Amino acid sequence: MSAKLKINKPTPIAPGEDLVRFDSNTDIRETLYAMKAGKSVLITEFYSNGMLLLKELQKHLKIRLPNKTIKEQHAFRAEYHRLSNLILLKITNQEVAVDKAPKIGWLHTLYTGKNDFLLTFPEVQRLNSAWQKFHKGVKVPVLRNKVHPYYGVYFPTRFDHLTLFDNWLKRYEGPKKSAIDVGIGSGVLSFQIVQHGFQKVFGTDTKPNAILGLKEFMGDTKLSRKIELNYGNLFATIEKETELIVFNPPWLPAISNEENIDEAVYYNKNLFPKFFAEANNKLSEDGKLVVLFSNAAQIKNLTKENPIEKELAKGIRFKLEKCLKKTIKPPVDKSKRDKKVTALEEVQLWVLTKI
Numbered sequence: 001m002s003a004k005l006k007i008n009k010p011t012p013i014a015p016g017e018d019l020v021r022f023d024s025n026t027d028i029r030e031t032l033y034a035m036k037a038g039k040s041v042l043i044t045e046f047y048s049n050g051m052l053l054l055k056e057l058q059k060h061l062k063i064r065l066p067n068k069t070i071k072e073q074h075a076f077r078a079e080y081h082r083l084s085n086l087i088l089l090k091i092t093n094q095e096v097a098v099d100k101a102p103k104i105g106w107l108h109t110l111y112t113g114k115n116d117f118l119l120t121f122p123e124v125q126r127l128n129s130a131w132q133k134f135h136k137g138v139k140v141p142v143l144r145n146k147v148h149p150y151y152g153v154y155f156p157t158r159f160d161h162l163t164l165f166d167n168w169l170k171r172y173e174g175p176k177k178s179a180i181d182v183g184i185g186s187g188v189l190s191f192q193i194v195q196h197g198f199q200k201v202f203g204t205d206t207k208p209n210a211i212l213g214l215k216e217f218m219g220d221t222k223l224s225r226k227i228e229l230n231y232g233n234l235f236a237t238i239e240k241e242t243e244l245i246v247f248n249p250p251w252l253p254a255i256s257n258e259e260n261i262d263e264a265v266y267y268n269k270n271l272f273p274k275f276f277a278e279a280n281n282k283l284s285e286d287g288k289l290v291v292l293f294s295n296a297a298q299i300k301n302l303t304k305e306n307p308i309e310k311e312l313a314k315g316i317r318f319k320l321e322k323c324l325k326k327t328i329k330p331p332v333d334k335s336k337r338d339k340k341v342t343a344l345e346e347v348q349l350w351v352l353t354k355i
């Protein structure tokens with residue numbers, strides 16, 4: 001693993017002269033108009049002043065901007081994003097420099113040695129909620145221990161696909177020398193694989209935070225000798241063949257050609273063809289290729305295509321051993337009870353073997 005990995009974190013802003021100050025006595029309307037003219041606002045006095053200004057901004061835009069069609073909603077969100085990011089907080093001695101602000105450990109971890117800078121209010125809110133998850137840990141039903149997702153790293157919020165994988169692992173009777181977990185994220189699949197007796201897992205990810213976060217979490221424990229981390233695209237620099245490859249890829253196709261898509265959620269058109277081509281070289285002759293997927297993109301009408309079916313239809317590298325499916329119970333939502341029932345979401349576990 002490269003020693004030079006650089007953690008991703010919100011960029012600190014140098015404190016400038018030209019800031020509008022906002023406290024509980026400041027005129028809200030005037031502040032909002034200053035923001036619309038492009039001025040940045042520094043929250044002073046209490047953290048809750050920032051919450052208040054955000055709420056008032058939302059109200060202000062709701063009255064003034066249409067928000068019905070998809071295009072309008074997109075424009076509304078873009079404007080809210082633009083303006084809310086003009087609301088700033090000062091960070092002094094690794095703490096948010098207003099009263100009654102949450103204590104956010106990431107400010108210590110990510111900004112060691114950096115003092116007196118500004119972050120946007122939404123970034124501070126994201127750092128705070130990420131800190132709560134990391135600090136308290138997230139209980140995942142199929143795992144013995146809690147997961148501690150590092151700042152900016154994907155972690156599961158629903159667990160049906162993990163249950164499918166766990167049931168499959170229980171019945172797996174092949175060799176358990178080594179496995180590859182492509183896109184390791186917060187490590188859940190690797191932890192499951194280790195829990196089921198595999199001796200070694202090679203985990204990759206394109207996000208430095210995933211790799212560095214897990215490295216820090218595992219430290220010098222027994223786990224760190226079982227899970228080897230590899231920063232990079234797909235199989236990164238892994239040279240070994242393994243008897244199990246697992247990939248829980250992004251489930252939605254990227255619609256735009258934007259460069260900054262969230263690679264944990266959206267896939268570009270090259271991801272799956274490249275993945276299957278490389279997997280073919282890394283899977284041992286009798287190995288199993290397990291891909292976790294869902295019909296989310298299809299029921300949202302984003303695509304009719306399923307990239308795994310597309311690969312199988314080529315009939316050149318892999319054949320289907322089985323596909324396990326589990327329907328996800330929709331949340332009880334009174335407001336939608338009487339509306340036409342839309343297709344149910346299902347998670348899928350695809351097991352492919354070499355032709």
Ligand SMILES: C[S@@+](CC[C@H](N)C(=O)[O-])C[C@H]1O[C@@H](n2cnc3c(N)ncnc32)[C@H](O)[C@@H]1O
Binds near residue numbers: 183188205207233248
């Ligand atoms: C849906 S998340 C799954 C994370 C974890 N395996 C799990 O099941 O909770 C997808 C992960 O794959 C990573 N990823 C996306 N594209 C990748 C690629 N081309 N190569 C390696 N990792 C990738 C993302 O950064 C993210 O951590």
